Amino acid sequence: MRVGVLTGGGDCPGLNAVIRGIVRKGVQEYGYDFTGFRDGWRGPLDGDVTRLDIPAVRGILPRGGTILGSSRTNPFQRDGGVARIKENLAKQEVDALIVIGGEDTLGVAARLSDEYGVPCVGVPKTIDNDLSATDYTFGFDTAVGIATEAIDRLHTTAESHMRVLVVEVMGRHTGWIALHSGLAGGANVILIPEQRFDVDQVCAWVTSRFGASYAPIVVVAEGAVPKDGAMVLKDGSLDSFGHVRLSGVGEWLAKEIEQRTGKEARTTVLGHVQRGGTPSAFDRWLATRFGLHAIDCVRDGDFGTMVALRGTGIVRVPITEATARLKTVDPALYEEVGVFFG
Amino acid sequence: MRVGVLTGGGDCPGLNAVIRGIVRKGVQEYGYDFTGFRDGWRGPLDGDVTRLDIPAVRGILPRGGTILGSSRTNPFQRDGGVARIKENLAKQEVDALIVIGGEDTLGVAARLSDEYGVPCVGVPKTIDNDLSATDYTFGFDTAVGIATEAIDRLHTTAESHMRVLVVEVMGRHTGWIALHSGLAGGANVILIPEQRFDVDQVCAWVTSRFGASYAPIVVVAEGAVPKDGAMVLKDGSLDSFGHVRLSGVGEWLAKEIEQRTGKEARTTVLGHVQRGGTPSAFDRWLATRFGLHAIDCVRDGDFGTMVALRGTGIVRVPITEATARLKTVDPALYEEVGVFFG
Amino acid sequence: MRVGVLTGGGDCPGLNAVIRGIVRKGVQEYGYDFTGFRDGWRGPLDGDVTRLDIPAVRGILPRGGTILGSSRTNPFQRDGGVARIKENLAKQEVDALIVIGGEDTLGVAARLSDEYGVPCVGVPKTIDNDLSATDYTFGFDTAVGIATEAIDRLHTTAESHMRVLVVEVMGRHTGWIALHSGLAGGANVILIPEQRFDVDQVCAWVTSRFGASYAPIVVVAEGAVPKDGAMVLKDGSLDSFGHVRLSGVGEWLAKEIEQRTGKEARTTVLGHVQRGGTPSAFDRWLATRFGLHAIDCVRDGDFGTMVALRGTGIVRVPITEATARLKTVDPALYEEVGVFFG
Amino acid sequence: MRVGVLTGGGDCPGLNAVIRGIVRKGVQEYGYDFTGFRDGWRGPLDGDVTRLDIPAVRGILPRGGTILGSSRTNPFQRDGGVARIKENLAKQEVDALIVIGGEDTLGVAARLSDEYGVPCVGVPKTIDNDLSATDYTFGFDTAVGIATEAIDRLHTTAESHMRVLVVEVMGRHTGWIALHSGLAGGANVILIPEQRFDVDQVCAWVTSRFGASYAPIVVVAEGAVPKDGAMVLKDGSLDSFGHVRLSGVGEWLAKEIEQRTGKEARTTVLGHVQRGGTPSAFDRWLATRFGLHAIDCVRDGDFGTMVALRGTGIVRVPITEATARLKTVDPALYEEVGVFFG
Structure with missing residues (x-):
């Protein structure tokens, strides 16, 4: 054989x-x-x-x-x-x-x-x-572990500064990595492709978090899509429906949060780091x-x-x-x- | 409430x-x-x-x-x-x-x-x-991860030297940590409390491993017990039945392997490291x-x-x-x- | 006292x-x-x-x-x-x-x-x-360690795929983190703020790397600046001098490489992850x-x-x-x- | 050439x-x-x-x-x-x-x-x-990092239990690894080959630590030697001078501490784990x-x-x-x- x-x-x-x-x-x-x-x-x-x-x-x-x-x-x-x-x-x-x-x-x-x-x-x-x-x-457990470790590290900054920290993780069509790493990392907002997100709701969570303790951490799957409004596409053009777009939601969301809440926001995009290594x-x-x-x-x-x-x-x-x-x-x-x- | x-x-x-x-x-x-x-x-x-x-x-x-x-x-x-x-x-x-x-x-x-x-x-x-x-x-997944990382590191030495490397991991009554970390770490022998081990069989595996490629890694649960012979107890006294003993099997086994195979052996005892940390x-x-x-x-x-x-x-x-x-x-x-x- | x-x-x-x-x-x-x-x-x-x-x-x-x-x-x-x-x-x-x-x-x-x-x-x-x-x-050694681990992980993808991997690391005014992590991680291109980089030279390195073995990894300090041409600023506007810009060079460079070499490129932006944790x-x-x-x-x-x-x-x-x-x-x-x- | x-x-x-x-x-x-x-x-x-x-x-x-x-x-x-x-x-x-x-x-x-x-x-x-x-x-920095991570993990147990935790690290003739990892890990006692240690002094530190906060962590280089008394050699025989012995000081010291202070002690022996891996x-x-x-x-x-x-x-x-x-x-x-x- x-x-x-x-x-x-x-x-x-x-x-x-x-x-x-x-x-x-x-x-x-x-x-x-x-x-x-x-x-x-x-x-x-x-x-x-x-x-x-x-x-x-x-x-x-x-x-x-x-x-x-x-x-x-x-x-x-x-x-x-x-x-x-x-x-x-x-x-x-x-x-x-x-x-x-x-x-x-x-x-x-x-x-x-x-x-x-x-x-x-x-x-x-x-x-x-x-x-x-x-x-x-x-492979999933490894990816979740890598994303969780990144979120862990961001907590240090969140404790010391007044910045919103946005982490974009893998997940084009499903939010498993975002959900597991966001929960394991103690994120304050988790956004997944399965459920359109409302930027105003995200901003409300972000603002309430500042009041309660320290700065918020937002985990967003790369395939997550806002309910309303358009996103700037990766090539710089505008998506008039707001749901065709392959990457860049982290950076986009950080900018929206800055504009709507007046708080500084910083983005981490882990990318292929999540699928490499042992x-x-x-x-x-x-x-x-x-x-x-x-x-x-x-x-x-x-x-x-x-x-x-x-x-x-x-x-x-x-x-x-x-x-x-x-x-x-x-x-x-x-x-x-x-x-x-x- | x-x-x-x-x-x-x-x-x-x-x-x-x-x-x-x-x-x-x-x-x-x-x-x-x-x-x-x-x-x-x-x-x-x-x-x-x-x-x-x-x-x-x-x-x-x-x-x-x-x-x-x-x-x-x-x-x-x-x-x-x-x-x-x-x-x-x-x-x-x-x-x-x-x-x-x-x-x-x-x-x-x-x-x-x-x-x-x-x-x-x-x-x-x-x-x-x-x-x-x-x-x-x-807690189990964390312990297995720590033990696996230790075994990973031992492979470096195993590749370069002609030493048997014995790792004692937790598990008084069951061999789950030994089994999972031993498999994940690519150990060449895994010994668990559920099955009495035969030192001669262990030595045969060890010897055949030297022939095939490089030095062997032996993972042994702290509660593993040999089939035959007596083990030196932690307090230095001899256990005449060979099955009452709470720790030290790693060190004991390394010495037996040295005596029976003529190969040098080294022991790692992870102890409480396996249950600590994040x-x-x-x-x-x-x-x-x-x-x-x-x-x-x-x-x-x-x-x-x-x-x-x-x-x-x-x-x-x-x-x-x-x-x-x-x-x-x-x-x-x-x-x-x-x-x-x- | x-x-x-x-x-x-x-x-x-x-x-x-x-x-x-x-x-x-x-x-x-x-x-x-x-x-x-x-x-x-x-x-x-x-x-x-x-x-x-x-x-x-x-x-x-x-x-x-x-x-x-x-x-x-x-x-x-x-x-x-x-x-x-x-x-x-x-x-x-x-x-x-x-x-x-x-x-x-x-x-x-x-x-x-x-x-x-x-x-x-x-x-x-x-x-x-x-x-x-x-x-x-x-703090520097910690940051270098985190960036190096990320680069290590990217090698897996570099070995298996034909994608250029761009990693943006910290360093507004100096390239110490880029230099140390890039060297320790085995990057194929390292770009630092102290020396204007030439995108065509970067593309030449990238192309030669594909020929020699597998896909290239480009480490770029957030403050690195191209010799020629303008970069899109973070707010979407164009910088006509190409040297005033605070972030986003990683994403910008990836796009330039794609356009000039025809190879797909992916970006990792570590951000604050580098300054957090133990x-x-x-x-x-x-x-x-x-x-x-x-x-x-x-x-x-x-x-x-x-x-x-x-x-x-x-x-x-x-x-x-x-x-x-x-x-x-x-x-x-x-x-x-x-x-x-x- | x-x-x-x-x-x-x-x-x-x-x-x-x-x-x-x-x-x-x-x-x-x-x-x-x-x-x-x-x-x-x-x-x-x-x-x-x-x-x-x-x-x-x-x-x-x-x-x-x-x-x-x-x-x-x-x-x-x-x-x-x-x-x-x-x-x-x-x-x-x-x-x-x-x-x-x-x-x-x-x-x-x-x-x-x-x-x-x-x-x-x-x-x-x-x-x-x-x-x-x-x-x-x-190689030294890697070894220190591995030993430090192990000590970090032991702190969890030290906080929760009343056990003395002894960690034996590499260092036959010099105490560099013990000193650096012990300091970085926040050990309460560090014993090096360059200075004979006094078991009673170690026990005094251990006891005072229990009073002040939680359980003590003792880092001991494999080549460290007590001032007085004999150590049991690895082969079970007694060393009448107390200074010829190649390994096992961790286990020996744990037993001494148990006998002299009445506190339980546990040992971790990292061994070759310290010299392997990336x-x-x-x-x-x-x-x-x-x-x-x-x-x-x-x-x-x-x-x-x-x-x-x-x-x-x-x-x-x-x-x-x-x-x-x-x-x-x-x-x-x-x-x-x-x-x-x-």
Whole structure:
């Protein structure tokens, strides 16, 4: 049995831990051989492979990134993409494929498996934690930890000065990182993409905070959008609807707060810092176990499935189920946390 | 409504986050008043109280330890203990008690609630993660993170030198910290209290590791016990059965490995470092949500219950259920992880 | 003998360590009493004081910020400022004043001491490390450490993707933080205020880096200025000279790089994160020793002087000497480090 | 010009940064070629070499350990050692040798250079910071930072419990790590090898600390020795003089304190954790600059010299001067810090 492995989509701490788990168990317990495909779906499309064995996975557990490289290549957008993949898998004598990726990468795996008979097993990956069917995805805990540490540090300034501190964190479509880091960091306002925010409400919280104790910390997901008014787009042009814009909400909000409250505001934009560096212990544990269970799926011939976390156990779900819809922040949870706002 | 709060047992990062969650929601949402009892059950026994309101919980979220103090006092071991507690609760006009603690502290809460009609709500606390009925306890993730970082650092030496590195981590009765940090840190041997270890097997793993790549890292829980032979006790005397001993297994094992394999061995004993300092983001999230749900239990008059984590949700369980038995490492899980040994 | 202490200017990790050193030695060795003045020079101006004794300094060593508060108040810009200070010092029976601050705060101390006979001892404080007469100031090592860790994390993404990563760090007038963190983090381009940068040269380095290995990391001090062309100001207006602008150079540069090289660029703006949180061990050591030596200056009646680091020893210099000129990055040092560019 | 490089002695974070600095500048500025010798002096003895060029040093800056390997091999203790080294250098066409190491490794370089005409440049390396002629050695700041973080965490327990916490840190012959981490961590007792300690004095400090506030933290260098009485040796036997013993002083002292004061004591032994993992920003800066200056020494034909830190500048000193005597903690400095004891 020869198993191919690929990683697709954006960086996510823990990818290497998954790969190591797959290879260690596959070689030692089941005697499998492995082929690494480079740069996500580009690997099987172009037949670009790399050696993947025990020495290749030595020492990679604590390292961020992925030894296999990644890309956002989608074979369904290439002429004859599926045929080329099947051809290259055959040429490499690969009997099964483990696909580690997010919504897009896994969506391809689901179609290849269900429609074209390519035996795929999925491992969910998204730093945003927005995949259904799994309690958590690896990388998320690391990102939350980094954002929380940044917020912790801002408290020092908040205690000593009269400045509003705005922190923009990752989260295009969902507010998981903002919610968790904002709560863990003791932020006074948390703004998420799932709920349009009211700048006047934000300013009211900010002002009340100054009265009660010291300066406020505002955590805003990069995809958060105001209810009213327009935002200046990244390229300097105005968005007349106020909801098409990919970044810069932190800086925009800081300026609005300054103008409306008369208080100075400062912005921190963490950016890619949140997805780099060594994975947290939690993410290494989760990623490793995903790897161990993914190779078990291969052994069981259980294709078209994805491994997922439920409580403390790893379960198997259809890939299609996992990618069917975005896991957004439940309004009840956002409200629960709202007791700390202001 | 006036609610008493106490924290009992050993240190655990996240205690202050629970207290803050309770008070913030209790005051702001329900208009409750609070009384803090000092030093666990000693507080209500002696009527030793402290002010507990919004200003008192400001800034405590990232701080380890507990602003209420702690102790291992057991009122059932004091003459008239229960009567004194009921008397002091009445004197302080406390209508309900939130008890944050481990097996012993919660055991008292269960009896007071079930047998003596004291309205108690429990919040589970153990750094060892060995309480049934909850997926995780707060403090555990922090401890695992600290131990993992230490193991990470040891890899540098392991790569450069030919020394066996033994790390003794917490875990008197269960191996959760050893298992999680050992896996996350990429240890080559993990020894837990649930399974007697065979020193010859450990030496075989150690020796094979030297052959394969570089020097081995052995993670051993403080409560791990060898199958055979006697261990030198902490006071220097010999334990003729080899299973009564409270600490020092790391140093003992390093010496055994040196004698049996001829390889130099070095020991790291992390000790209380694992339970101090700021809680991880995960633990702050969990502890805060425990606090928010505990005060909801009080509002609902749901006494004799304990909050617990199941998946990503907080549920309520009878305190007695939670303290009935120790949650030990499942042999199947230990075996799953064993693929990384040697 | 009663000694007053104040802290002025911006946040800087280590302020509390200085205060603790002063008080511990002053009380225990010399039997002095202390008065804390609140919020920099505002304290002695308004007679706003706080208790400062052994219990007051307990536990503050690892904490960022300052227990005395800070401000940028300048008594020479207030009517009768000097008279009010002398009056309040007399009223509080303060015999000497220890002033912990940067250029502005110490400038006041120098004039008060030299022109008005107020017995002042100075302790240098600037996170930017730009004070003459001392090898290092406390807070700088902490800031460099935080920025370096962020750059470390960005390497993960740089290895996996083809994006230019721009990090804006502190440094309005000098490039010390950019230079040290950029070198320690292995940045491929470091831009400092002392030397106008050439965007085309930056783009050449960026492009050559893509050829040689993986994506480049550009560290830019917030006060760095391009040689040519205009920058968009923070308020959206254009600066026709290209050298008046207080922030936003990171975002501006990222956009320029995208346009000129065709490569995607992402920006991280660390902001106040760099000046918050616990001081590094180095900064605690330095700050504590500054405190111990400052109180010795008081004992020796050595006023108008400032403590300073030279090698591993603490020396005394005239305050005026220290504040006479900004310590900028030596061009030879910048050139030495330039071997790592591109 | 072909330059050989070797690293000898124990692990020290920053070794790779030195190597990278040497190679980057040597190749880019001077057009030199390099040969890496493996495992310290064993490399030139056995002719064991490895490729050392720009790709070989890519990405190694943040990594602990040394890509060249290390050993404690001493060519003067091998028959014909010097002749074999000269022969292998000639065979590899190596014109100069950069030797990165501590007292022993540099001692060999000094003799080879001075007595046998082998053109050597030295770079000082010791985590213990005990080399004369340089203000600091790289690795020391990292070790101090790790020990300080551990002490920080212990404060949590010290605040909540009535236990004495003993931390054993590195330092066989000198107390630099104990002194710096103990001061930075706010320890209540610091014991160093340079000054015999009096257990009764330690117990007096411990007892007075319990009275004043909360539980004491005792930092003890592994090489610290009591004034009176015997210590149990690591192998269980008794040392009748009380001053020959290589490790275990932490555990021994904890037991003594328990017996003499009646207070419970707990021990943390950090061990090799202190010398592993990524170097601090300070150490990367220092190590890189050492590398840049070492290759300048080669260019200048300045052999028999060692680079050293003086203030913020790098200077050159004779290797023999640097290795002539151990840099011990100045009694005046120890006394200065003593104001924080008890």
